[in-house]
């Protein structure tokens with residue numbers, strides 16, 4: 236299997252506090268990898284380090300075997316698309332233009348959008364169910380619509396790697412399922428920070444669980460997401476039942 240995005244011994248601190256420590260992980264071509272863990276465990280910080288939005292204090296992130304720090308911003312943007320948790324809501328752009336931002340790394344500076352660019356934008360909008368919003372102003376969209384537009388922008392970027400920080404946050408149940416099923420079905424290698432363990436168990440090929448900035452478990456969801464691990468990491472009692480493909484998790488009470 237080809238390793239696409241790899242992290243080796245990542246460490247990141249702020250104001251003397253280490254937020255990410257000794258984190259190593261790798262993703263293979265086409266995989267959907269979940270990053271799980273309680274609030275404050277370091278999921279968003281890890282996504283930013285993997286995206287090259289923050290330099291690591293030590294360790295390194297490799298994209299197709301090359302350190303991402305050595306890639307130009309433009310070369311990185313052609314390969315890696317990231318959707319962070321809180322997309323700006325004050326963006327005074329039309330929805331089509333926001334999705335079109337994903338096309339910028341693919342054409343020469345200042346060149347206008349081509350027909351192929353516009354087709355790609357329409358395709359991405361269709362994939363994320365926002366075609367009806369294309370001629371609206373981005374600032375008038377609901378939280379869930381904005382989230383889907385940001386995912387469309389990332390898909391329009393035609394990345395090799397898609398990094399999503401809690402992409403289901405503002406979405407209703409149907410759009411949560413549709414989005415993760417879309418992420419899983421694309422050939423793009425995806426790393427997705429998630430809170431919902433059942434969604435992770437259903438849609439991720441592998442999961443990494445963070446606690447206190449360290450990876451405490453990693454592997455297929457049905458192996459990793461045991462009642463013991465959930466008790467240790469989240470401090471809740473859960474019933475985990477095997478399904479034909481994966482596991483079903485019912486959280487019963489805090490411990």
Ligand SMILES: Nc1ncnc2c1ncn2[C@@H]1O[C@H](COP(=O)(O)OP(=O)(O)OP(=O)(O)O)[C@@H](O)[C@H]1O
Nearest residue numbers: 249250254272273274275276277278279280281428
């Ligand atoms: N720039 C910063 N300055 C100070 N503290 C920070 C900074 N960035 C992250 N942290 C702290 O690092 C820890 C990890 O934050 P992070 O956002 O990565 O966690 P998370 O797992 O994504 O949490 P959540 O589930 O709540 O979104 C938190 O305690 C956070 O307050």
